[in-house]
Amino acid sequence: MTQQFTAVAHANTEKWQQLDAxxxxxxxxxxxxxxxxxxxxxxxxQGIYLTxxxxxxxLDAMAGLWCVNxxxxxxxxxxxxxxxIQQLPYYNAFxxxxxxxAAELSAxxxxxxxxxxxxxFFTSSGSEAIDTAIxxxxxxxxxxxxxxxxxxxxxxxxxxxxxxxxxSLGGMEDMHKQGGIIPNIVxxxxxxxxxxxxxxxxxxxxxxxxxxxxQSIADKIEELGENCVAAFIAEPIQGAGGVIIPPDSxxxxxxxxxxxxxxxxxxxxxxxxxxRTGHWFGSDLYDLKPDLMPIAKGLSSxxxxxxxxxxxxxxxxxxxxxxxxxNHGYTYSGHPVCAAAAIANIKLMQAENIVETVRETTAPxxxxxxxxxxxxxxxxxxxxxGMLGAIELVKDKDNYIKFDKKRGVGAICRNHCFENKLVMxxxxxxxxxxxxLIIQKSDIDTFIERARKSLDMTQQTLx
Ligand code: PXG
Numbered sequence: 001m002t003q004q005f006t007a008v009a010h011a012n013t014e015k016w017q018q019l020d021a022x023x024x025x026x027x028x029x030x031x032x033x034x035x036x037x038x039x040x041x042x043x044x045x046q047g048i049y050l051t052x053x054x055x056x057x058x059l060d061a062m063a064g065l066w067c068v069n070x071x072x073x074x075x076x077x078x079x080x081x082x083x084x085i086q087q088l089p090y091y092n093a094f095x096x097x098x099x100x101x102a103a104e105l106s107a108x109x110x111x112x113x114x115x116x117x118x119x120x121f122f123t124s125s126g127s128e129a130i131d132t133a134i135x136x137x138x139x140x141x142x143x144x145x146x147x148x149x150x151x152x153x154x155x156x157x158x159x160x161x162x163x164x165x166x167x168s169l170g171g172m173e174d175m176h177k178q179g180g181i182i183p184n185i186v187x188x189x190x191x192x193x194x195x196x197x198x199x200x201x202x203x204x205x206x207x208x209x210x211x212x213x214x215q216s217i218a219d220k221i222e223e224l225g226e227n228c229v230a231a232f233i234a235e236p237i238q239g240a241g242g243v244i245i246p247p248d249s250x251x252x253x254x255x256x257x258x259x260x261x262x263x264x265x266x267x268x269x270x271x272x273x274x275x276r277t278g279h280w281f282g283s284d285l286y287d288l289k290p291d292l293m294p295i296a297k298g299l300s301s302x303x304x305x306x307x308x309x310x311x312x313x314x315x316x317x318x319x320x321x322x323x324x325x326x327n328h329g330y331t332y333s334g335h336p337v338c339a340a341a342a343i344a345n346i347k348l349m350q351a352e353n354i355v356e357t358v359r360e361t362t363a364p365x366x367x368x369x370x371x372x373x374x375x376x377x378x379x380x381x382x383x384x385x386g387m388l389g390a391i392e393l394v395k396d397k398d399n400y401i402k403f404d405k406k407r408g409v410g411a412i413c414r415n416h417c418f419e420n421k422l423v424m425x426x427x428x429x430x431x432x433x434x435x436x437l438i439i440q441k442s443d444i445d446t447f448i449e450r451a452r453k454s455l456d457m458t459q460q461t462l463x
Contacts (some may be wrong), residue, residue: 013053018174020367027162045072048443050423052150060423061433066239066271070348071438077303082342082395084337093122093334101332105343109295110309112280112346117293118202118442119311119320122334123402126270126296127161129307133266133292134165135229135328140264140315143323150184153263157190159240159269161235162295169244171232171241184230188214188220190238194381194392198400210247214254221261231264232257236282239271239434241340242427243390245383251286254326264315271393272305274298274439275349277386278359285386290316299347306338354437356373363387365441369448376455378409378462387439391451392430393458403429416457 017038017453025032031183041053045178048071063069070077085099091099091166100121110118120138123129134152154160155172158344169179193206234254238244258265267290272282276298279285283293292315296307311319319326327344332338336384362388370389374382380394381400393413395403403409410426415429417424424431 003145005020008155010054013041014038014196016053022177027311027362047073048069048439049166058418058419058421058423059435059443059447059450060149062423062425063436064302064304065297066276066434067273067297069276069298069437070301070345074301074303074345074348077301077341081304081337082338088336090446091336092331094329098334099336101336101339101343104396105334105339105346108343108346109132109308112309112350113293113310114281114283114289116289116309116312116314118313119316120308121311121328122339123296123307123309123330124305124332124338125161125307126268126294127163127166128330129270129294129296130160130166130169130268131310131445132328133233135293136292136311136315136319136326137264137266138310139259139291139323139326139328140318141230143318143319146227148227151224151229152185152266153217153229153232154185154187154380155190155234155238156187157192157241157244158187158233158238158268162174177342186224188216190241191250192238192242194400195242197349198380198394198402201400210249211253213246214250214257217254218257218260220397221257221263226261227357229261231261231266233266235267235268236272236286237268237277237388238286239388239432240427243383243388243428243432243434244390245385245390251288254286256416264345266290266292266294267292270296271388271434273354274301274436275345275358275386276388278355278363279386297346300338300341303345304335304338304341305332306335329396333435336461339377340452343416345463346390352438356457358387358437362437362439362441362444366435366439366447369444372448373452373455376452376459378455384433387435387437389433391455393429393431393455405429407462410463412452412461413458416454416461417450419457420454422454424451424454 020244042050043053044051050060106120108122139338154169158171160166167175168185171187197204219317228296266281267288269281273295277285291312293310300306367384370380370384378393380397381388381392393409414426
């Protein structure tokens with residue numbers, strides 16, 4: 001029986017892989033590599049586990065792509081989506097119309113986001129939210145008759161999405177190489193202490209480094225001229241950049257700089273929002289008081305595509321009372337079915353007190369167990385906060401020496417993770433994790449066991 005099942009499963013796997021290889025262009029993938037090595041076909045999922053078309057079960061320590069915060073198969077979200085799609089599958093928010101899900105979700109977001117943020121502009125993704133934020137920033141300064149304020153300062157190695165504007169705003173060089181960047185975007189240093197420590201070989205004080213990197217923002221504003229700078233954008237903790245947790249001194253200093261200069265402060269909460277750090281938003285954790293706050297991913301736990309920009313009262317007042325029409329919007333802004341998924345997701349988070357559970361119970365346990373991996377010969381640093389973590393793989397941990405990038409050590413480790421039924425992502429040689437917020441202590445034990453085994457196998461492969 002089992003043998004028969006496996007044979008059928010394999011036949012299906014091959015069928016999907018062939019169709020996929022013949023017709024599907026994948027995001028951030030070398031298509032030639034994928035042609036030679038067939039895609040893994042994920043067919044179903046429950047809780048924090050994924051099942052592929054051969055029946056293998058993987059612990060998903062990435063929550064999909066940092067988004068399935070409440071886990072897979074949540075009936076409350078499925079039911080809400082199903083009811084809404086029958087009631088009203090689509091209507092728009094243009095031309096002075098609205099619908100109950102968009103109205104209810106915007107009110108719910110006003111309740112859970114920082115108290116000075118009470119308005120949302122809806123989008124279908126994080127990238128669209130970033131584009132919307134850029135257009136809002138420029139609109140804001142135009143309304144205030146300061147059209148020369150155009151430049152947005154972002155950080156190297158930041159990821160803010162893949163549209164032309166969002167990839168420009170991001171600091172990923174490999175993306176910039178393919179098509180350049182739009183004007184009026186500049187990048188400053190990221191607060192990546194471990195990277196700098198390895199790069200310079202110098203014994204670097206983390207707090208001093210945090211202050212220096214923050215100061216580079218002020219220096220850049222001075223260099224460009226305050227009258228030309230429109231905004232500074234940053235994630236509370238850089239996610240796709242490698243889970244970069246700044247030294248405490250960094251945000252203390254950046255907050256002072258943002259208050260000192262006449263610029264808008266945009267906090268990208270696409271990954272850190274909705275409980276990921278053990279707080280509703282990364283802005284709550286660091287008390288950031290953003291002017292604009294792009295959101296997506298965890299807003300609907302990834303069940304349906306929805307994002308948005310939260311707008312502070314100060315900015316909303318200008319846009320609403322002085323601005324006139326904002327010539328911007330998407331067909332699917334506030335899509336009723338996506339909004340229904342987001343409402344059900346947020347209500348589920350509230351009903352299960354998931355943010356408190358993460359903060360007080362499961363995240364401290366994850367972080368404690370994660371740090372046990374520091375004793376491994378390959379591990380140069382373990383860092384983490386809330387349900388975010390990073391494991392730096394290095395050649396010589398005592399002397400802070402990284403591997404040659406060409407060896408692809410992170411990719412080797414990620415492949416061993418798959419063999420051990422674990423999904424972790426590699427950013428260069430940094431293994432990163434962002435599990436569903438519903439992960440239990442026993443699952444965390446399983447994660448650590450599989451992660452250590454994968455590290456051992458990586459070490460053997462490299463020997
Ligand atoms: N801001 C941040 C901070 C993000 O992480 C976006 C904006 C764009 O969101 P959309 O919904 O347009 O993808 C993101 C997205 C990865 C990975 O491999 C990360 C993201 C997307 C895809 C892959 O870590 N983050």
